[in-house]
Every structure is written in C-alpha cells, then in structure tokens.
Amino acid sequence: MAVHSPTSGPCRSIVVSKLVAPATRRSLENMSRRSGVDLFFSSTLSSAELTDRAAVAVVVPVPHAEDEVMEMVHRIRELAPTILLCGVIDVPDQSLWLFAERNGFNLVSSAGGIGAALSRRLAADDLGVREPxxxxxxxxxxxxxxxxxxxxxxxxxxxxxxxxxxxxxxxxxxxxxxxxxxxxxxxxxxxxxxxxxxxxxxxxxxxxxxxxxxxxxxxxxxxxxxxxxxxxxx
Ligand code: FES
Known part of the structure; x- marks a missing residue:
C-alpha cells in the first residue's frame, strides 16, 4: 500500500476515516496496491487534510441515523465541497443506503466492496477535481x-x-x-x-x-x- 501525507506533495490521495471497519481498510488497501492511489488514514478529517489538492475522495462509515447522515454530509461539504464523498455501510439496511445516496453521498458501498466501487468511480471520473x-x-x-x-x-x-x-x-x-x-x-x-x-x-x-x-x-x-x-x- 502506498501511504502518503496529503501535505507533502502533489500525489493524489484518498482520505480514509480511522473509524472504518477492518474489512473496509483491507478492501481499500487492495485497491491502493492495484491502482497506486495513496491512502491517508485520518482521525480528525480536518479541513487541511480534505482540501489538500491531492485528496480526491474521502471514505467514512455511514452513520446509522438519518439526521447523523445529514450532519456528516453537511460537515464534509463545508470543508471540501467538491471532494468525492464515499460512505461504507456496515449494517444490511437498504433504506439507510438509499437515504445516504439521495442526500449527498456520491458513492455508498458495503465494506468489502468499497475498494472496487471506488476504483471504478475514480476511473470514470479520471481522478478529476471538479470546480464548482x-x-x-x-x-x-x-x-x-x-x-x-x-x-x-x-x-x-x-x-x-x-x-x-x-x-x-x-x-x-x-x-x-x-x-x-x-x-x-x-x-x-x-x-x-x-x-x-x-x-x-x-x-x-x-x-x-x-x-x-x-x-x-x-x-x-x-x-x-x-x-x-x-x-x-x-
Ligand atoms: S413525462 Fe413525457 S416529456 Fe416528461
């Protein structure tokens, strides 16, 4: 896995919340090894980490309550309006999945599938940074x-x-x-x-x-x- 500090250079990276489950971490590390995209594990998801030009996506666990989902989207969007916001669902709750997709998450996946889903999405986006x-x-x-x-x-x-x-x-x-x-x-x-x-x-x-x-x-x-x-x- 390539691990990169988003403050140290121009290489593009994905910021991952340290709160993600081990299965999510493994899936992302596999993706990182295959694609060469760097991962940066963060406990704070600070503005500096998210707005660094190298950070093209952020991966967080999807909260279990709908109001907390909205809060999470609002917080990330305030810090980094154009970053690809990816959520991992760790419970088999389809309505929560749909709610997250319809209310600001750009990508929602299961823990084991996040690496492949994110890889496809980044390939489709050509890792582009979209200017609002x-x-x-x-x-x-x-x-x-x-x-x-x-x-x-x-x-x-x-x-x-x-x-x-x-x-x-x-x-x-x-x-x-x-x-x-x-x-x-x-x-x-x-x-x-x-x-x-x-x-x-x-x-x-x-x-x-x-x-x-x-x-x-x-x-x-x-x-x-x-x-x-x-x-x-x-
Ligand atoms: S429903 Fe026919 S054009 Fe919109």
Missing part, C-alpha cells in the same frame, strides 16, 4: 421554494429548485420526451414533468413515477460563503 460554479447569492433566494433558476453548466441546461428542505439541481430535460422540467411543479422535493406527468426526485434525479423509464442526470449543489454553487459533471 457560483450561480446565485444565497440572499437572493432566502426563503424561496420551488424553482430558483435555470442555468447553463458547461454546455448542459440545468434547473435548480428548493423543496422538501433540500436544494436540488437536475438536467432540465425530462427523460421521457424532453420537456423542460423547470416548467413543472415541485412538491415535497419531487418535480412533476409538465408534459405527461413523470416525477423525479430533485436531488438524486431518481424517477419516482413514469411514463419516463429512466432517471434524470443530477448535479451536486451546495451553499457556501453566501453563494449557491453547482458542481459540473466530471
């Missing part, structure tokens, strides 16, 4: 619900909403036959396509109801330093 784009001032949307705006993010038309207590950003195109989702209604964090009524979760893009038979592409979105940021696709 500021699209709005937080003060402009304070207290607003529903559609907050339509934007062009690196050639892709997207819509931004607030609903169900969350910010969500999706490609502004229904996967059924291309209607603009920004013209649909949002209720409890779900947008309804204005043309034939397909429904999608505004954060994950997951299809909730047809006739569309596939999800809509989603983009990470967050508020920081008084602005709203959208993270482009890798």
């Amino acid at each position: 784009i500021a699209v709005l001032n937080s003060s402009d949307i304070a207290g607003r619900l529903g559609l907050l705006g339509e934007f062009e993010v690196e050639g892709c038309s997207v819509a931004l909403w607030r609903g169900g207590g969350r910010l969500g950003c999706l490609e502004n195109r229904c996967t059924h036959s291309g209607a603009k989702l920004s013209e649909g209604e949002v209720e409890d964090g779900v947008v309804t396509c204005p043309r034939h009524g397909s429904r999608f979760d505004i954060v994950s893009g997951e299809r909730v109801r047809g006739p569309a038979d596939s999800d809509v592409k989603h983009f990470d979105v967050f508020e920081r330093e008084g602005r709203v940021w959208i993270v482009p696709e890798p």
